[in-house]
Amino acid sequence: MPHLTVHSSAKVNLCLDVLGARPDGYHELRTVFERISLADTITLKSVKTGKITIHCSHPHVPKGPKNLVYKAALMLKQDFSISAGLDINIIKNIPVAAGLAGGSSNAAAVLSGLNRLWRLGLGQKELVNYASCLGSDVAFFVYDVSFALGTGRGEIITPLKSPAKLWHLIVTPKVKMYTREVFARLKLKLTNKKDNVNILLPFLRKGDVCRLAGALSNDLEPAILSLRPDFAYLKEKLLDAGALSVCFSGSGPSIYGLVRSQQHAFDLRARMDKRFAQVFVVSTL
C-alpha cells in the first residue's frame, strides 16, 4: 500500500499582540511566526482496514479522535469518500502543549501529506480552509515560508520576506500549559497599547538582528507568569547567560533566547540547568 514520510516543524512567535476579545470566544491577534528547525517526523500509510490509527513515540499524545492529526485525516477521508484506512506514525521531538505548535504543525503536515498520498488535488487556499477549522495555528504551517504575519485568530496568514537566519536557545519547562487557560487569565489593556508587531516588522525585513532582539514581545507573558511566577527566573537566567533578548513563545511555557550564532546558542546551553527543562538549539527554517 502507498506511504509517505513528511517533516513537521515547530514555530516560535517573535511578537504576539492581543488586540481584543471576540464574540466567538477567541481573541483578535497580530503575531509574527517563525518556522524553526525543531521537527517531528510523520509517516502516513494507506491500509485496507478502513480505520485511522495513530502511533506516537510520546506517551501523552492522544491516539484517538481528540488528536488534531486524527481530525485532519477524518475530515479529508469523509469529504473525499476515501474507503482506505490510514496508519499514522508520529516520531515526536517537539514538546507537547509547549507553545511551539507541535500538534498544529502535525495536523498541517497530515493535510498536505494526504493531499499528495490520496491525490486530492487541493490547492493552498483549500488546505488553509481545512487548517483554519482545526485550530488557530494550523494555517501558518500550510505555507512553506520561514516568517509570516498571523492576524484574525492567527489563522489569516501573510508571508513575510526576510534575509534573517535567526538562532535561538529554547528552554521548555517540563510542565504543560493549555492555551485556553492562559487566554482566560489575560487582563486586556486596551488604552495606550503599543503596536509591537509594527515596531518589529521593519527590523525583520532588513534582517537587523540586534534591533529585532529589542522588539521581541508577547502580550500573553503576564498571563503565563500569573500561572507560573517561577518562570520569571528562567527569563533572567537566559539573559544572565548572555542571550540578546528573551521571549515566551505562544502561550508558553517555552521561552527562547535570541542569540548571535549557533556557537552562541551552544555556549548558553552549556550554562543552563537541564533538570527542570528541555533545552533546544534551533534556527530559522
Ligand code: C5P
Ligand atoms: O485555536 P486553538 O484551538 O488553538 O485555540 C485554543 C484556545 O485558545 C481557544 O479555545 C481559545 O480559548 C484560546 N484562543 C484565543 N484566541 C486566539 C487563539 C486561541 O482566545 N486567537
